[in-house]
Amino acid sequence: MTRREMLKQISMAALAFTLPTSINSFKNYNDMNTPKKFEAIIVGGSYSGLSAAMALGRSLRNVLIIDSGLPCNRQTPHSQNFITQDGATPKEISQKAKSQVLKYNTVNFIEEIAIKGKQANNTFHILTASGKEFETKKLIFATGIKDIMSSIKGFSDCWGISVVHCPYCHGYEIKNKKTGIIANGEMAFHLASLVNNLTDDLGILTRGKAIFDPEQMAKLNKNNIRIIEKEITEIEHENGYIKNVIFNDNSREPFEATYAPLPFKQHSDIPELLGCELNEQGYIQVDTMYRTTIEGVFACGDNCSRMRSVANAVASGNIVGAVVNMELTNEQF
Known part of the structure; x- marks a missing residue:
């Protein structure tokens, strides 16, 4: 050896x-x-x-x-x-x-x-x-x-980036932006009450007939929160950042961020x-x-x-x- x-x-x-x-x-x-x-x-x-x-x-x-x-x-x-x-x-x-x-x-x-x-x-x-x-x-x-992701085109690409679930986790970063809430009823009202402090341009996208009781509706109106009842067909975005929300009547509206509670x-x-x-x-x-x-x-x-x-x-x-x-x-x- x-x-x-x-x-x-x-x-x-x-x-x-x-x-x-x-x-x-x-x-x-x-x-x-x-x-x-x-x-x-x-x-x-x-x-x-x-x-x-x-x-x-x-x-x-x-x-x-x-x-x-x-x-x-x-x-x-x-x-x-x-x-x-x-x-x-x-x-x-x-x-x-x-x-x-x-x-x-x-x-x-x-x-x-x-x-x-x-x-x-x-x-x-x-x-x-x-x-x-x-x-x-x-x-x-x-x-x-x-x-469980929404079937709206572009939704999952924006999830966690400009379509978010929590104002405590993401709200400060999207403050003062034109913001939507993709929800209806009690959950939409709850989110609107929290997000209202973060932006002056807030709309609720109910994807159908709004479900709010008279007291809730009065508070939403008092805080100038718009309600959009049209169905959403697509979220137009660039690398996950929202540009426009497109509705089923082919109209579109620019948004910079949205909240969306998911199942x-x-x-x-x-x-x-x-x-x-x-x-x-x-x-x-x-x-x-x-x-x-x-x-x-x-x-x-x-x-x-x-x-x-x-x-x-x-x-x-x-x-x-x-x-x-x-x-x-x-x-x-």
Whole structure:
């Protein structure tokens, strides 16, 4: 054996000796050898999921985050109303959070899609699209919700850019612009009352006969809020920024931004398949500590709250992480 070959073998042996054999060796890899059993599995690795993982990682809990890599706000240019991160892009916040969370040695991350879940012998099993299966005693869903896009041409291209859902998340950035509200009835009235403070040029696009009671109509008139009852056929835009709203009579009107509350569905059906109940609005039913109706299963972020914001997602995930750690402690101590 030559000296070079000998040195190479010694180097390889040293490398094998120093490679970690614990759960940490699989951190952030789509590796078929990832250990199957964890103290907690978090399905969804955006803001609430990462926040829960940080709390658990700081308590040395062996955690797996399973994330699809497709956050619902991926089309939004900037995130607002989150202190210390105001104006950052959603991707910047998420990447920074992930880098910080994965510094905790017991937190693991794989980019996968969880497709099935089952419970057996007080253990939860999660199966991914690639066929990997993982086990855990505690299961956290940070899966968010999926907006059901309007069929209006151009609508989805503008979603999160100039067609937005929340005045707290986006209102300041579109202040003083000609603004529409694509809604009717109680929701339209509620949004109009909030948005009226942000612009003097506001119209409600009801897409049909307006549904307001006399008191609501009087308030809308008092605040000079126009009501447009024509059906919308297209949102004309440039790179997601509205130029005109086109109606079914071929007329058009320039707008710079619109609000549009959308129906939604749960992004993952696994919680329901496990028996987690949904409330009347379609959110996962949780208590004040974010426990679902199935013992050992938790939910945080947009999938269980109408307060759809990065700040709220982070806060709820932080609480869930602490509660899950407390339950594990009570079971093991």
